[in-house]
Amino acid sequence: MLLLAMDTATPAVTVALHDGETVVAESSQVDARRHGELLLPAVDRVLKDAGLTLGRVTGLVVGVGPGPYTGLRVGLVTAATFASALGVPVHGLCTLDGLAHASGIEEPFAVATDARRKEVYWARYADSRTRVTDAAVDRPGDIAADLAGLPVVGAGARLYPDAFPDARDPEHQSAAALAALAAEKLAAGDGGFLDPLPMYLRRPDAQVPKNYKVVTPK
Structure with missing residues (x-):
């Protein structure tokens, strides 16, 4: 087993590798505005630190939120893309559960x-x-x-x-804790995973104006 875990539902951009028994490598940076910029370099860094390639990964773990619209989607889309390319499953977990497990x-x-x-x-x-x-x-x-x-x-x-x-503590989310929780669930065979879909709990901040002017071709 080699799980690649990530979460961008909070200001922490966090990635970890877990081999089913322990965390092999991890990276966390707190920056609420740079999820898209920081996530892929963090994945590369974690793989390099572990001396492994992405092709060795047997499953993805991703925090599904709750979280703000834009940041949350970065992690979910990245996890889904990796899973599709590798042909491996994606295991969704509530972001709050990662913090709880780490506590x-x-x-x-x-x-x-x-x-x-x-x-x-x-x-x-x-x-x-x-x-x-x-x-x-x-x-x-x-x-x-x-x-x-x-x-x-x-x-x-x-x-x-x-x-x-x-x-x-902890104040911020840790993909290492999320991965450890997922590894426990997989080892026990008890499931409990969520679909890798965003848990927003409310409407996004950005919305289409109600009275915008429609321009049609003549």
Whole structure:
């Protein structure tokens, strides 16, 4: 087994290789505006560090979000393209699950990432491997009471300390954690993967103007 994992649903552009037992190589850069520019060089760097070629990859793992429209699509399209070229499967996972797995917390907690517009993407967990709610998007103040007393992992907790006073690491997503979670699921044969389709949870920021002028040929 050799899994190539990637996630661009958050400001972190993160890539990792996992051989089914351990992370072979990984790369993460935090830059919310350069997902398309940074992802392919990160893949090349990880393969070079591992001394392997793309043709050795037996499966793709990709974070499906939730995340902003443009950044999220970069990772999904890249994973789908590699999978098609190599003839290997793509395993989708909720981006929040990667952060949860990396936390190692074995008590109830939540994960919250920055959704912009003064909102967070979030979900609750029973432990680092068990999500107990669907991912959602809300204003921090609207969910603070529901999450009161719980540790909250991720950048969303650090952005809104009044709502989430018990912020925990990691702050940013890690493809290494996402790959490790996928490897566990594959080894156990329990499935639980998502279709590699974008989880937006809301409409994109860019929309067609309602009253634009239609120009037709004469």
